[in-house]
Amino acid sequence: MPAQLLQSHQLKATKQRRELLLLMQREHRPRTAEQLQTKLKDVSLATVYRMMDDFLQAGLVNRVDLGHGHTHFEYADPKHxxxxxxxxxxxxxxxxxxxxxxxxxxxxxxxxxxxxxxxxxxxxxxxxxxxxx
Amino acid sequence: MPAQLLQSHQLKATKQRRELLLLMQREHRPRTAEQLQTKLKDVSLATVYRMMDDFLQAGLVNRVDLGHGHTHFEYADPKHxxxxxxxxxxxxxxxxxxxxxxxxxxxxxxxxxxxxxxxxxxxxxxxxxxxxx
DNA sequence: TTCTAGTTGAGAAAGATTCTCAATTAGATA
DNA sequence: TATCTAATTGAGAATCTTTCTCAACTAGAA
CATH class of the missing domain: 3.30.1490.190 (Ferric-uptake regulator, C-terminal dimerisarion domain)
Incomplete structure (x- = not known):
């Protein structure tokens, strides 16, 4: 599912992107880049931030400001x-x-x-x- | 006016606080800590951030996230x-x-x-x- | 005028995010 | 299936914003 979703947004379905998107769909909660990276294990933090930019651009995730000092990201499920x-x-x-x-x-x-x-x-x-x- | 407003919120009416509050009332636009400090000249940036915390606590200003990487602050005029x-x-x-x-x-x-x-x-x-x- | 708790300045420190560049890889093409 | 190229990634340095530390200063009470 993540692979098709990525491709439908003109994003190459790399291993890192598929894993991140799947993780965010499962969590469906606001998470920091660091929290996500920790659960992904083999993805660098810089890449998480870069992917997040791509996902934001594509409308796949939302930026959430909880008032703590760091940005949270959440999967943008149109149904919810x-x-x-x-x-x-x-x-x-x-x-x-x-x-x-x-x-x-x-x-x-x-x-x-x-x-x-x-x-x-x-x-x-x-x-x-x-x-x- | 700023002096009374500050005191009514249990904040000492220091020179720095009076000037910052007055500036924000005049600007009535979202501004970064740095933008505000530049216009104040003789107030350190750390102090601007500290005052902003106090003002936020008191409800005198609002935090505004414009999606750029840094926080903006705006005077919270109850009438507007x-x-x-x-x-x-x-x-x-x-x-x-x-x-x-x-x-x-x-x-x-x-x-x-x-x-x-x-x-x-x-x-x-x-x-x-x-x-x- | 004196006193004290609260406030400030300056720079160091801490965090978050972005940048750089060489190495890797998805996906198109032969 | 092998090859090719543009896009992507890792690692760490760099940058940027915000907070902290602590000595000096000051508003407001007495």
Missing amino acids: HHHHLICDDCGRIEDVRVPNETKIVLSVGRKAKFRVRRHALEFFGLCSRCQTA | HHHHLICDDCGRIEDVRVPNETKIVLSVGRKAKFRVRRHALEFFGLCSRCQTA
């Missing part, structure tokens, strides 16, 4: 578009869907005559556990 | 809450307001039992000029 709730206290990350999101994004773009290609949205605050604690 | 449209092509940044945003944020938090304290939202794509070019 979502955003994140990030707990300031315990750091837990929950997925969340925003109702009528497509409609909202379209309307914002239309009004500003701006062709929206992608958007980033994260919510920060306190998760249910940390509110009571 | 907005988000950004960032052009992938020319880099231009436009402000945008999202209709019914408060309602949406509240509903997302309620469903997930998550107390939302703040959120980050940016739109990326092509501005009106770059669509035709």
Whole structure:
């Protein structure tokens, strides 16, 4: 599956790319380049970053800013578009869907005559556990 | 004005803080720590970062991730809450307001039992000029 | 005016990300 | 299947952003 997906985006299906894409599909969570490299074993960190650029360009992954100092990446599954709730206290990350999101994004773009290609949205605050604690 | 605003947030009104806050209020655009330091002249970069932490904590500024490698900061004017449209092509940044945003944020938090304290939202794509070019 | 906790400057240190360049490889072609 | 070439990769150096350290300084309380 990763091989065809890569080729359909004009990306050579190298061993490294197939492994990284498969890993991200399985994790389906925001991960840093370093976290991904550790699980891949035989891929250099520079290559992870380079592949991530390619994947971002192709729209296969999303960049996620969790407010820590380093970028996270997440597989962009079109069937499960979502955003994140990030707990300031315990750091837990929950997925969340925003109702009528497509409609909202379209309307914002239309009004500003701006062709929206992608958007980033994260919510920060306190998760249910940390509110009571 | 900056002095009172700082004190109302339990922050000592030092010369550096007053100048930075005033500058950010005047610019009301996303700026990097370095850009701000350049305009302040007699404040060290480390101090700009430290003050930014304090201001973020106090809710006086927002962190903005424009997708370039470095963080931008913007004065958080409660009267003019907005988000950004960032052009992938020319880099231009436009402000945008999202209709019914408060309602949406509240509903997302309620469903997930998550107390939302703040959120980050940016739109990326092509501005009106770059669509035709 | 004095005192003290909080703040700042300067540069070192720490991290994250990108760059360089020689070696390797996917995939097209014969 | 073998060959060829442009694209990709590894390894480490380089760069860039952000944080840390610690001695000197200062706002605001007494």
